[in-house]
Amino acid sequence: MLDPAALLAGQGPEPSSAPVPRVLLPETAEVDGAGRLRVGGLDVCELAERFGTPLFVYDELDLRRRCREARAAFGEGVAYATKAFLCRAMAALAVEEGLWLDVSTGGELHVALAAGVPPERLVLHGNNKSEEELAQALELGVGRIVVDSFDEIDRLGALLGRSGRVGERRVPQPVLVRVTPGVEAHTHEFVRTGQDDSKFGFGLASGAAAEAVARVRALAGLELVGLHAHIGSQVFKVASFAEAVAVLAEFFRPLGLGELCVGGGLGVPYVTGEPAPTMAEWAAAVRGACEAAGIGPEVRVTAEPGRAIVARAGMTLYRVGTVKELPGIRTYVAVDGGMSDNPRPVLYGSGYEAFLPRAALAARPRAVRVVGKHCESGDVVVADARVPEDLAVGDVLATPVTGAYGYAMASNYNKVPRPAVVFVAEGRARVVVRRETLDDLLRLDVGPGDAGVA
Ligand SMILES: Cc1ncc(COP(=O)(O)O)c(C=O)c1O
Numbered sequence: 001m002l003d004p005a006a007l008l009a010g011q012g013p014e015p016s017s018a019p020v021p022r023v024l025l026p027e028t029a030e031v032d033g034a035g036r037l038r039v040g041g042l043d044v045c046e047l048a049e050r051f052g053t054p055l056f057v058y059d060e061l062d063l064r065r066r067c068r069e070a071r072a073a074f075g076e077g078v079a080y081a082t083k084a085f086l087c088r089a090m091a092a093l094a095v096e097e098g099l100w101l102d103v104s105t106g107g108e109l110h111v112a113l114a115a116g117v118p119p120e121r122l123v124l125h126g127n128n129k130s131e132e133e134l135a136q137a138l139e140l141g142v143g144r145i146v147v148d149s150f151d152e153i154d155r156l157g158a159l160l161g162r163s164g165r166v167g168e169r170r171v172p173q174p175v176l177v178r179v180t181p182g183v184e185a186h187t188h189e190f191v192r193t194g195q196d197d198s199k200f201g202f203g204l205a206s207g208a209a210a211e212a213v214a215r216v217r218a219l220a221g222l223e224l225v226g227l228h229a230h231i232g233s234q235v236f237k238v239a240s241f242a243e244a245v246a247v248l249a250e251f252f253r254p255l256g257l258g259e260l261c262v263g264g265g266l267g268v269p270y271v272t273g274e275p276a277p278t279m280a281e282w283a284a285a286v287r288g289a290c291e292a293a294g295i296g297p298e299v300r301v302t303a304e305p306g307r308a309i310v311a312r313a314g315m316t317l318y319r320v321g322t323v324k325e326l327p328g329i330r331t332y333v334a335v336d337g338g339m340s341d342n343p344r345p346v347l348y349g350s351g352y353e354a355f356l357p358r359a360a361l362a363a364r365p366r367a368v369r370v371v372g373k374h375c376e377s378g379d380v381v382v383a384d385a386r387v388p389e390d391l392a393v394g395d396v397l398a399t400p401v402t403g404a405y406g407y408a409m410a411s412n413y414n415k416v417p418r419p420a421v422v423f424v425a426e427g428r429a430r431v432v433v434r435r436e437t438l439d440d441l442l443r444l445d446v447g448p449g450d451a452g453v454a
């Protein structure tokens with residue numbers, strides 16, 4: 001098994017010059033007689049022509065199948081972690097496919113509500129929820145609030161008062177207590193969350209988790225229904241989840257609670273040769289660990305996958321603008337996006353593949369570095385890419401597996417407008433997030449002629 005920490009640090013397997021393997025492409029990807037890639041029944045290069053570049057293209061069938069897989073693996077209550085990618089179309093799709101939604105800020109909550117998601121299917125997260133966010137969650141009656149700090153418990157207590165009522169609303173409000181089990185997931189340190197030294201949740205070893213349970217139980221208007229633990233993201237070893245369950249079980253069993261959420265974090269392959277467990281294997285490992293630890297089938301075991309739902313369904317299309325050959329050094333292929341649409345290489349040293357959708361089955365012998373258009377040397381899209389020999393200025397270049405934490409973490413750095421996002425299915429494309437315009441860049445800008453804006 002490869003060490004995913006090494007992969008995230010950019011020391012993964014040698015870049016392959018073979019065509020991008022199927023496992024990195026969305027479900028409906030197919031190659032036509034001319035070698036051109038089609039997704040959702042549409043020619044990918046034509047999508048770039050029609051909608052412009054950079055462009056995020058999501059295969060709707062892939063998204064739906066991953067949601068169904070999650071639902072089949074974990075059952076009712078499994079939530080899609082919207083931080084990975086959220087717009088109204090995505091929220092609606094996940095709910096249509098039977099998932100709940102994990103929202104971790106008032107902003108994500110706002111988008112989910114705007115998509116028509118019923119509040120009882122929402123799980124509110126956050127290590128620093130504001131009074132406004134908590135008040136809104138209580139008024140709406142969200143499905144779960146995942147309590148993360150003593151200050152939050154105090155805030156909830158103040159909002160509920162002695163009556164334990166919120167306006168006219170029926171309480172109690174179901175809550176989970178987030179516990180850090182002291183397990184170090186094998187992943188990049190920036191995305192590890194289950195260790196004792198963490199800003200998230202209540203430590204088990206320190207006794208904070210036990211105190212949190214007692215304080216939540218003492219509050220009128222809150223109903224403690226279970227525990228939550230999220231050990232990290234892009235985790236490949238299901239044994240890490242099993243370990244977390246084993247550690248949590250000692251604390252969980254005597255509490256007599258009916259729900260245990262193991263968070264999200266299932267890893268996905270980004271580059272050739274990366275192995276990743278399926279959602280079913282993940283769920284089986286978690287259930288096996290529950291059984292071994294004496295957590296019976298009456299307990300609802302849930303999860304919150306984000307990346308595993310949306311990563312592979314999405315790919316980014318760029319247009320090649322310049323090719324700069326530095327003899328004896330390397331070749332730079334610059335595209336019309338970069339760290340503003342995919343900050344993961346800069347943040348975590350993450351690896352990606354690159355290929356030409358006009359020649360999807362072509363060998364990729366040419367070693368290049370794909371870079372963006374931002375004013376930073378670190379603005380790298382694919383550090384060690386292999387591309388076809390005849391790649392040229394004007395080509396559409398695709399990076400697969402960009403559906404998670406790409407658009408979600410996109411920025412306007414260098415005043416580059418954010419790309420559009422399209423969903424494709426059965427020969428039809430629909431824009432679900434429109435491309436930002438240059439005027440959008442001035443939307444919040446208060447100029448000398450604009451009076452009276454706070
Ligand atoms: C509490 C919680 N749940 C779910 C997720 C989703 O994680 P992933 O996208 O790795 O599945 C995260 C992010 O890592 C998280 O912090």
Ligand SMILES: N[C@@H](CCCC[NH3+])C(=O)O
Nearest residue numbers: 083191233234344404405
């Ligand atoms: N943004 C990170 C993952 C963080 C997960 C959020 N809890 C990534 O792209 O890998």
